Amino acid sequence: MANVSKRSAFRMLSGLALLSVLGTTVLAGCSSNDGGTNTNTNTSTNAAGNKSEGSKTEDGNYNPEGLPIVKDPITLNVLTIRWGSMGDTFTKNAWLQELEKQTNVKINWQVVSSNDWGDQKSVMLASGKLPDVIIGDIAFTNADIVNNLSIFRPLDEYIEKDMPNLKAAMAESPELKKLSTFPDGKIYSLPARLPSRPVSSVQPVINKQWLDKLGLKEPTTIDELYTVLKAFKEQDPNGNGKADEIPYSDSGDLDMNFLAPFGITDLRANHMVVKDGKTEYFPTSDEYKAAMEWAHKLYAEGLIDKETFTQDNTMLTAKRQNPDASLIGFTYQWTPDAVFGQWSKEYEAIAPIAGPDGNKYQLGEPNGMSYRRNEVLITTTNKYPDETARWADQFYTGEASIQNFWGAIGTTIKKESDGTYTLMDPPDGTSADAWYWDGSLRDFGPKYASPEFEKSIKLDPTSGDGLKLQLDNLGKEFVTEPFPDVMYTAEEYADLPTLTTDIDSYIASTRAQWITKGGIDEEWDGYVKKLNDMGLEKLVKIYNDAFARYQELK
Template sequence: MGVQARTGMKKVLSALLSISALGFVLAGCNDKESADSSSDIPFNKEGLPLVNEPITLNVLTVRWGNMGDSFTQNTWLQELEKNTNVKINWQVMSSNDWGEQKSVMLASGKLPDVIIGNLAFGDSDIINNLSFFRPLDEYIDAYMPNLKAAMEETPVMRKISTFPDGKIYSLPARLPSRPKSAQQPVINKAWLDKLNLKAPTNLEELYTVLKAFKERDPNGNGKPDEIPMSNTGDIEMGLLSSFGITNLRNNNMMIKNGKPVYFPTSEEYKEGLKWAHKLYAEGLIDPESFTQDGTMLSAKRQNPDAPLIGFTYQWTPDAVFGKWSDQYETIAPIAGPDGKRYQEGDPDGLSFRRNEVLITTFNKYPEVTARWIDQFYTGEASIQNFWGAIGTSIAKNDDGTYSLMAPPAGTSADAWYWDKSLRDFGPKYVSPAFEKKIKLDPTTGDGLKLKLDNLGKDDVTQPFPEVMYTVEEYQVFPTLTVDINSYIASTRAQWVTKGGIDENWDAYVKKLNDMGLQKLIKIYENAYQRYMNVK
């Protein structure tokens, strides 16, 4: 069999396997023709149950890797079935092979009644297949008082959910007890103490500390093996935050003085790369930063004989250093040349998600489904779908507060919460007022991050918002971003490792413009304006 024939056969077999894997999902999908109009079944517009006679909804969700469906045993979810008379046929897919299965499902023209979790369908999936998803604005007004109140209290909930045509097709979430700060600076405190140094507060002090880490054997093994900083595939982008550059959405956009800015052509970016080159030239940045993968970096961070890494940016200091974790501490943001501190994150909190629920046009019971989803949008429902049910993972205290229970011995708290709940996925709304009732352990997990957040939350920069793009914009968007981002990454690597940014800057900007940068920036600006116009 020739190469083309074998390749063709592989594609056919792959598609057949995907169709087979989706068989149980598609078998539970409703026929669209019978579902385009609202159902005539009696339902209760207020109170419980939602319907007097039980109905079944086919609900698909995608989970990370091999997490499985243990979350369906969540007591709150089971009680919801009893109280509402809405039975759920959960269809749980793995993210490992969802990409191909999603394509087969969309091509088949049949979807389940409800999609939960933003791993399933992203913005472009929805915008390019709008006929499969119901506009939900009228359902929110008529049948979802909890969500409607949440959107009024927290307008960003409506902003991130409004598509370019002005309608809402997918529903948002506000997760509980999320920080404002994203990655924060983390340093080896044991090394500082041994060298009688203080945690750096500005770039000059950071340079002095990194140089001491390299030259003065802080791990005490007599070898010059200390690596002041290391990263995978790039420099540690947190270094640029001291120059006011943050990139929360990973799209090279930020907000400066209330206006969107494309930072790779800014003076701040240029000065930040000059600073990074100075560090690299003096051996303070790992020379393998641009070539190593995550496995290589992890081996350095968890080197069994002695700690090797001095400084990095992490979610929490205990995240990546294995047995050396207790040597590391989070510090306040490093002040930049202008004397100001900048912390990547979001002043509104890293709480918001979109595309967490979709009601498809195959759903025969959209009104009942809307009321069913609205049950998730209370504080108590939301925390039980983030950490686990009350009595299982959460203790409800006599004073009206809520505490997290300890996981079983040998189980990490985070893994336990994912096992017992929808966790990051699905509809939720925890208001700032309700959040005050949640008591977290400040020494670990979510509670530790909130404690560390106090170091930088007042310095958090305003990120470019979670905007949406039109069908026409998506048609040109990928081509522009792939080529432009690749060129920016390659020039960044060259300038950090070899220098020459001043001599080559004008040619670099010209080439970006020749590649269509202004067209890309216009797309970002138009999307930003649409977002800001949502009331």
């Protein structure tokens, strides 16, 4: 599921009749009524100044400390989105079921496929019929929240009085609070820190079997990479007697990670990089121009697949998993076994490739690829905000976090006698990653695995998450400072789509032209001028203003 963790785009369903059915499905049971009469009378003011019901501690049912959270059971309607056809098997997680017993907070899970969510979300926001809680950061984006603040409850006061685990986590890892603070200075969603995540994101992956057959060493510079790719094309490394080897291939566009040797590491996919603490829009930089010239040289010599800019991902996958022989020589992936099917064992990750300046650059997060925002939202229609906050706080311990990332202790995780934790082997015929998704919230939901707690987690270094941590050693020292995961104001969110749609499209089209046909020297000045005419200065100002606000947060 490595590609899933890249936040792939939702596929939208069309048709009014289908939309109506989908809306009815997700909206059913979205009130907070647990079947009894709610007697809560306290009120709180939401972001729009409206009054909404809050927990009444005086009625004797709510326990502000200890467990159970309430003496008589209550029910919360909790919405979460799952990738594709994953379904709701995670709800059988033994830790989640035990939590219901310990807290007396019963959960009515409302599980929606990411395939359907785009339309359902629109219906939900338009209707105002909301669940009590939303789990997972693919449900609502930053823009969704900023543009609908009246329906999401500010959580600062609840963190302070109801969430000692999260409060302690924020003190230990200030990034959690910084990441969760919206432009108005309030926190509307809860964060997560996932366990045992690497510093590096995708890394260079090469066909090691081809290298060995041709007597070549792993490339360390762009000149060595050129030599290797040329040998891959010309010397029949797959041994089938055909000139069918493809040194490098992609779908729809050139993967920006291919330009990493030039210092281009675009973690947020917004064309912004940070160098020495200062931001830069790289498509107008000298480095980008040099990268285009280099890529054109490779393309002109057939070292980049001629179909890179025209094929879709299905066509690329067919090449990567060609049944007769391996066809692809070089790529960037999360792990070497991510996309090559039966040929996976031929590939290995290598250290970053040094660029023209002699330096190596690796995409990633210096603080680790661990931090998430928008993992829990509490709506203003939720009649039990204190109880809900205390329920969510139970997730912010080490043991809770690993059980909601891999699966329950005794089912997926073994707790050893020395206090360490190891992962069990998945059932035959099931990949480890699929097993973890089946049995846990995995990437989604509240978590906090502290750096100290992570020391007690022992992962198999030959597969899955343990393998990624091993591969991380190849490139983590070269990870660049990424443009941070900033927040924008409502006004900025209104301007961004208009600006980025045209600008990004123009950049992509000129990139394809320069790589396939050349001509960048003659066209560069006109290209930069057109970008400025399209509003690039305003776009960069939005990015820089958000960056400055983020830097000021503590």
